[in-house]
Amino acid sequence: MSAIATLLSAVASLAAVLVAVTALNSNRAQTRLDAQAWIGPKLGPILTVTDADNGQIVQTFTNTGHTPAENARVSNYTVVLPTGITRDQLATTIEDNDDKTGFSDIGTVPAGESLQVEADPPLSLVHFGESILYFRVRIEYEDIFGNRHKTYDCSQVTSVVGGSVAYGVCPIGKRMD
Secondary structure, three states: OOHHHHHHHHHHHHHHHHHHHHHHHHHHHHHHHHHOOOEEEOOOOOOEEEEOOOOEEEEEEEEOOOOOEEEEEEEEEEEEEEOOOOHHHHHHHHHHHHOOOOOEEEEEEOOOOEEEEEEOOOHHHOOOOOEEEEEEEEEEEEOOOOOEEEEEEEEEEEEEEOOEEEEEEOOOOOEEO
16 A cells, blocks of 8 residues: 555544544533433413412422432522613612522422422512512522533512412523523
């Protein structure tokens, strides 16, 4: 075999090894994503208002991943703000409060299992067209690979009339990593 043929054969072999390593790394990353725990808001009603008169609301989150979420902890708070605030003012208020609230340990959330986050907000302060109550939830947990993840969620109550509550999704503040 000539020297050029030998060199070309070596280059082709090296290229094949590089392709195989790249495919293996890509497959490993996809396997991690597939096996990872994912805690997010449960599909369906955003909030359950268990007692509109006394201001009790519940939001359900589910681990939709294929493995448990370990060392999970939750933080939540409510804040009532005037309806006329800007999106930037809302974002600043929510982010400032994120850093001021403590966490409660909830341990392990098995794959497919749900957890409920409850609050006793001052629903009496919500007046249609004047004020909105924001319910912010932050959940932190580890996947089976030891990586930390965070889920941020925000719901809003826009009206409370005669025991009926109108609510929806905040225009900001929802993300999962």
